[in-house]
Amino acid sequence: MTPDRFAFLAAAGGAAPSLHNSQPWRFRASDDGLGLLVYRDPSRAIPVTDPMGRALHVSIGAALLNVRVAAASLGLETRLRLLPDPGQPDLIAALGFDQPLPGSRPGSDAELYPAIAARHSSRQPFTNRDVPERLVGELMVAADQEGAVLTMLEESETRRVLALTADAERRTAADVAREAETRSWVRLEAPAADGIPAEALGPLDRDARVPMRSFTGHPPVGVPASARFEPLPQLATFTTAHDDHSAWVRTGMALERVWLIATVNDLRGSVLHQAVEWPDTRWQLRDPETGPGYVQIILRLGYGPPGAASPRRPVTDILQLP
Ligand SMILES: Cc1cc2nc3c(=O)[nH]c(=O)nc-3n(C[C@H](O)[C@H](O)[C@H](O)COP(=O)(O)O)c2cc1C
Structure with a gap:
């Protein structure tokens, strides 16, 4: 894992949807430089609307999925451990990345990667066309x-x-x-x-x-x-x-x-x-x-018009490298 790769993964995570676009996550490369740790950021909580932090955790889950998809687009397999340490409640997930075994079939997640940047909330009226x-x-x-x-x-x-x-x-x-x-x-x-x-x-x-x-x-x-x-x-x-x-x-x-x-x-x-x-x-x-x-x-x-993009915090603000 290189700094560029970590930045690539954190940028994908940071593009996830979150309550009010609060982006309540932090990413940190693990000390051995091989994995990525994903933390909740309590300073970005929305306490009146979301007193339990339920929406905050949902938002972080969306970020985790994006990281997994981005890793797949690099040809990596992800090992995910959710809530790995009860002593560190802010640590939501630890991700490890492996090269696939020779001869194994690539997963289909990589095909979802372009959709990370293309997905936006569309708050416009939709047509009457049914989802097939x-x-x-x-x-x-x-x-x-x-x-x-x-x-x-x-x-x-x-x-x-x-x-x-x-x-x-x-x-x-x-x-x-x-x-x-x-x-x-x-x-x-x-x-x-x-x-x-x-x-x-x-x-x-x-x-x-x-x-x-x-x-x-x-x-x-x-x-x-x-x-x-x-x-x-x-x-x-x-x-x-x-x-x-x-x-x-x-x-x-x-x-x-x-x-x-x-x-x-x-x-x-x-x-x-x-x-x-x-x-x-x-x-x-x-x-x-x-x-x-x-x-x-x-x-x-x-079906209807795409939504406009909402801004994201720069990767340097959300990613800590070893
Ligand atoms: C837990 C959660 C709750 C949300 N609630 C609403 C909502 O009630 N109404 C709404 O229009 N968007 C809602 N959103 C969408 C966010 O406002 C949106 O993801 C964020 O502003 C970023 O914009 P984007 O989805 O276009 O990237 C919610 C998103 C999450 C993850």
């Missing part, structure tokens, strides 16, 4: 590979989840501390290395069917005029059997694997997270039909 069954199947397998269950919601479940999301968005609107915290991550004027820039914000739904998060308050400021969204959005929930740090990190890996495959297939996505942020709406998100499980994140998928 074949692709839904592929996304379910991808989530399962990382330890999460992806469910594409049927119409009645979609309407129920949209109502819960709208309810959560209304409560957030009435919560001064949450509104202020969210607003503090929006960068309308000066360019910045984190947070959400004006170009990445989207309109709100004129018909109030798709409750997009209003990042700039209620009523919103500095965002495009409202627009008509797809009447029945295509929502995928990610569910895990447990609700601990490991499940959250695995959800992030599943989210990013699914989102990269979607990107390769010209499918766009944006997260609808509000209902997961309030304990009671989160509890009600559980589908009574499919049995127990914790809903960790909701991804709206569809």
Whole structure:
């Protein structure tokens, strides 16, 4: 492993989605210079909206998946140890890299590498075109590979989840501390290395069917005029059997694997997270039909314009070399 390779891997990790583009991760080359350690960065937590650090761990999981994909693009196999040291709670993962054995078949993860830079949250209205069954199947397998269950919601479940999301968005609107915290991550004027820039914000739904998060308050400021969204959005929930740090990190890996495959297939996505942020709406998100499980994140998928890129911190700020 060379400094260039570590920088390449950290840049890929840093391109992952994160709550409010907080980028709550740090990467460090291991002392022997052979592996990469991935830490959470508590100084980048979002404590009012995410008091348990659940979204923070999901974000780091997404970064880990990107590192694995980037390593695959270098022809390396990754050994991943999640939460390897109970004495170091900030250490989320230790990754080791191996040359594949001669004659072994290369994995397909390398093909996902270009999607890391091409993937952006698209907060625009999507068309009515359905995600093909074949692709839904592929996304379910991808989530399962990382330890999460992806469910594409049927119409009645979609309407129920949209109502819960709208309810959560209304409560957030009435919560001064949450509104202020969210607003503090929006960068309308000066360019910045984190947070959400004006170009990445989207309109709100004129018909109030798709409750997009209003990042700039209620009523919103500095965002495009409202627009008509797809009447029945295509929502995928990610569910895990447990609700601990490991499940959250695995959800992030599943989210990013699914989102990269979607990107390769010209499918766009944006997260609808509000209902997961309030304990009671989160509890009600559980589908009574499919049995127990914790809903960790909701991804709206569809065809439409790509989202704008959001900035990232420079690699020198997030990577420590030996
Ligand atoms: C745990 C989590 C929750 C998120 N919640 C929302 C949300 O409620 N609404 C939204 O529009 N984007 C949400 N996002 C997307 C982030 O805002 C986005 O990933 C970040 O701003 C970086 O932009 P990018 O995805 O275009 O790279 C969430 C992302 C994560 C990982």
